Amino acid sequence: MTGVPASAAGGSSQAGAAGKASAVGSSKAAGSNRAAGSKSGGADAGVPGGAKPPRGGKIAAAAVNQASVWNIANLLTMLRLVLVPAFVALMLADGGYDPAWRSLAWAAFAIAMITDLFDGHLARTYNLVTDFGKIADPIADKAIMGAALICLSALGDLPWWVTGVILGRELGITLLRFIVIRYGVIPASRGGKLKTLIQGVAVGMYILALTGWLATLRWWVMAAAVVLTVVTGLDYVRQAIVLRRRGIAERKAALEETEA
Numbered sequence: 001m002t003g004v005p006a007s008a009a010g011g012s013s014q015a016g017a018a019g020k021a022s023a024v025g026s027s028k029a030a031g032s033n034r035a036a037g038s039k040s041g042g043a044d045a046g047v048p049g050g051a052k053p054p055r056g057g058k059i060a061a062a063a064v065n066q067a068s069v070w071n072i073a074n075l076l077t078m079l080r081l082v083l084v085p086a087f088v089a090l091m092l093a094d095g096g097y098d099p100a101w102r103s104l105a106w107a108a109f110a111i112a113m114i115t116d117l118f119d120g121h122l123a124r125t126y127n128l129v130t131d132f133g134k135i136a137d138p139i140a141d142k143a144i145m146g147a148a149l150i151c152l153s154a155l156g157d158l159p160w161w162v163t164g165v166i167l168g169r170e171l172g173i174t175l176l177r178f179i180v181i182r183y184g185v186i187p188a189s190r191g192g193k194l195k196t197l198i199q200g201v202a203v204g205m206y207i208l209a210l211t212g213w214l215a216t217l218r219w220w221v222m223a224a225a226v227v228l229t230v231v232t233g234l235d236y237v238r239q240a241i242v243l244r245r246r247g248i249a250e251r252k253a254a255l256e257e258t259e260a
Helices: 006-042 057-067 072-091 099-125 131-154 160-179 190-207 213-259
Strands: none
Touching: 072 099, 072 131, 099 131, 099 190, 131 160, 131 190, 160 213, 190 213
16 A cells, blocks of 8 residues: 655645635635725715715705706796786786887787797706796796786787687696696697797787788687697697506506515
């Protein structure tokens, strides 16, 4: 039988013992490192570099959000709100039939409609969307348009049923948006934007003291605005019904999956 020299056997056992000791030491060092890491990272978890967040971080962020309300988009919306009483005063000045005052009222109305085009574009392009803008912008839009329609009907220039159809549609769609907001948001369609443009042109033409063929033309423009108002309003109702049904179906499917 072939034997192993005593010196070789002794060397092997010593190497094995040294390897075991080294492994135990490494595992202890790793354990201590993990413990130290957990202690240092536990208190500041999620903070890069283990640095503690400043105590006033949330307050500072709130202050920044509050200051962001005063941006160019919201300032244009505020200007449009201020123009509403100014427009009414100019429109009804001197009995409401003076061409000069009507021209000034048209200028105020035109400025309000132009700012309506720019404030939304600026807010989306430069990330200036705020909660104030979301609420104030549609209010300003409907305020200037409603003031113009009511003034024109009160002066006998526009039939009351036209004012009723347009304002009823605007208020109804706004209410409908709030009703279905739990299921989603109804996006603005191209038809709705075209309706707004045609309405603005038609109302602007009625504000001016036009005669002759221009007076006939404004009647046709207003007729087109009324048709677009009704058609787009029905389309919004259809979208709201589809959105609600889809939301109910998704909630029902999620509930059944949870129960299963």
